[in-house]
Amino acid sequence: MMGDDMTAQDRNHFADLLPFDPSVYAERLVLVQGEMAERGVAGVLLFDPENTFWLTGYQTIGYFTFQAIFVPLNGRPVVISRTVNRALALAHGVFDDFIAISDTDDPIEVLAGYLARALKPGAPIGVETGAWYLTVRDYKRLASRVASELRDWAGVFEPHRMIKTEAEIALMRRAARAAEAGLEAAIRTVAPGRTENDVAAAMFAANIAAGSEYLGHPPLVVAGETTALCFAMWRRRQIRQGDVVLLEAAGCVDRYHAMLSRPVIAGPAQPQHLEAAHALQEVLETAIASIRPGISAAEVDQSCREALARKGLQQFFRHRAAYGIGIGFPPNWSEGHIYSIRPDEPLILQPNMTFHVIPTLFLDSFGMCFSESVRVTESGCETLTSFERRLFTAD
Numbered sequence: 605m606m607g608d609d610m611t612a613q614d615r616n617h618f619a620d621l622l623p624f625d626p627s628v629y630a631e632r633l634v635l636v637q638g639e640m641a642e643r644g645v646a647g648v649l650l651f652d653p654e655n656t657f658w659l660t661g662y663q664t665i666g667y668f669t670f671q672a673i674f675v676p677l678n679g680r681p682v683v684i685s686r687t688v689n690r691a692l693a694l695a696h697g698v699f700d701d702f703i704a705i706s707d708t709d710d711p712i713e714v715l716a717g718y719l720a721r722a723l724k725p726g727a728p729i730g731v732e733t734g735a736w737y738l739t740v741r742d743y744k745r746l747a748s749r750v751a752s753e754l755r756d757w758a759g760v761f762e763p764h765r766m767i768k769t770e771a772e773i774a775l776m777r778r779a780a781r782a783a784e785a786g787l788e789a790a791i792r793t794v795a796p797g798r799t800e801n802d803v804a805a806a807m808f809a810a811n812i813a814a815g816s817e818y819l820g821h822p823p824l825v826v827a828g829e830t831t832a833l834c835f836a837m838w839r840r841r842q843i844r845q846g847d848v849v850l851l852e853a854a855g856c857v858d859r860y861h862a863m864l865s866r867p868v869i870a871g872p873a874q875p876q877h878l879e880a881a882h883a884l885q886e887v888l889e890t891a892i893a894s895i896r897p898g899i900s901a902a903e904v905d906q907s908c909r910e911a912l913a914r915k916g917l918q919q920f921f922r923h924r925a926a927y928g929i930g931i932g933f934p935p936n937w938s939e940g941h942i943y944s945i946r947p948d949e950p951l952i953l954q955p956n957m958t959f960h961v962i963p964t965l966f967l968d969s970f971g972m973c974f975s976e977s978v979r980v981t982e983s984g985c986e987t988l989t990s991f992e993r994r995l996f997t998a999d
Contacts, residue, residue: 621696622661623858624771629661629698632764633680639760640677646727647719648675648757651735653933655761657859660698664689667737667933670711676722684715712742716749723752730757762942765930768956772860772930773979773988776958778815780862780977780989782855786811787866787991790825790853794868794998796845800825800838807853816855820932824852824865831971834922834964845871848970849998854937861929861937863960864989865975868996877972880965881995883915884974887963888993891925891945892978895959895985901949908963909947920967926959929977953980958988 622629636659640648650656650673657663660673660681671685680700683693687704694702703718705711719729729752732738747754768776789810793803804825811823825838831850843849847870854863869877890911894904908925912918924947927940938960943951945959962975977988 734758779855782816785814820937
């Protein structure tokens with residue numbers, strides 16, 4: 605049962621911690637427990653903060669240390685985590701108990717002790733083996749300390765996250781407005797003599813002022829030849845005349861993300877800039893025109909590659925055409941590990957799947973990107989983000 609330090613009145617005071625009505629999480633719990641019954645497990649251990657958030661609405665930055673969520677076959681979930689996380693976890697009002705780990709405890713010993721008390725010996729447990737926050741060492745130690753069969757539970761929750769509800773999409777639209785505000789401020793700040801940090805600071809300030817929470821991944825602000833290096837970040841470089849400045853902005857509302865990208869030239873655009881920009885605009889528009897229910901992700905990806913091949917630039921397009929988006933916690937803002945639009949991907953698109961379509965070219969001397977966040981509709985594709993789709997210049 606819940607500790608006396610968190611009363612029902614206290615939990616009501618923190619009711620705004622949950623993005624959706626508690627009934628949403630009750631329904632998701634029933635769905636998951638039904639799958640547990642079908643798979644013959646007495647409980648499931650979660651370690652992924654995104655799946656935990658989808659199931660319970662609980663969010664914390666405290667997952668950088670050991671944290672597990674035990675979902676029993678009957679009843680509400682239980683948190684096993686550091687003592688300092690207790691108040692925040694119980695304030696959400698969705699957990700049955702909190703098992704505290706002090707900073708001098710062995711987390712695996714605490715978890716194993718709880719499982720021994722909660723389950724009959726030999727009762728099988730599903731374990732979220734695909735979570736980044738369950739180490740090989742901890743898994744091996746847990747397996748050696750419990751009298752239960754540990755069964756793989758990877759990839760069971762994720763299919764439910766692929767199709768968004770109208771309420772989830774509404775949060776993503778709000779996130780899109782914050783992303784647009786950040787991008788607009790960044791574009792206005794770009795000028796020769798300013799630094800990448802000046803632009804990143806403007807992007808962050810506008811993004812947060814427009815309602816965004818902390819992002820699941822840093823946005824991109826990179827200038828000059830470094831734009832040719834994927835995932836390079838701002839680091840005080842001064843923007844020079846003629847530099848390409850790569851901008852990728854994002855917004856986050858209740859952990860749901862939207863993002864978009866536009867390029868800026870610090871000065872007049874040169875022919876090679878215009879060629880790359882026009883090619884990427886065509887690829888982006890091709891993808892948006894191709895996305896619809898019933899088509900495979902591989903077909904959409906192929907249409908993008910064919911558009912670039914017609915321009916002779918296909919060798920500079922080195923990654924997937926789009927990745928799934930929705931819930932994100934650092935270090936990642938995407939759901940691309942769950943579903944993507946990429947070569948040979950058999951995934952069939954369905955209404956209310958959401959993607960970041962991100963055609964990008966990494967040329968020898970610069971990189972460039974045009975991107976949009978989109979939703980698959982009943983008949984086609986809706987762009988969640990809205991921003992002038994052109995190559996920007998700044999004197």
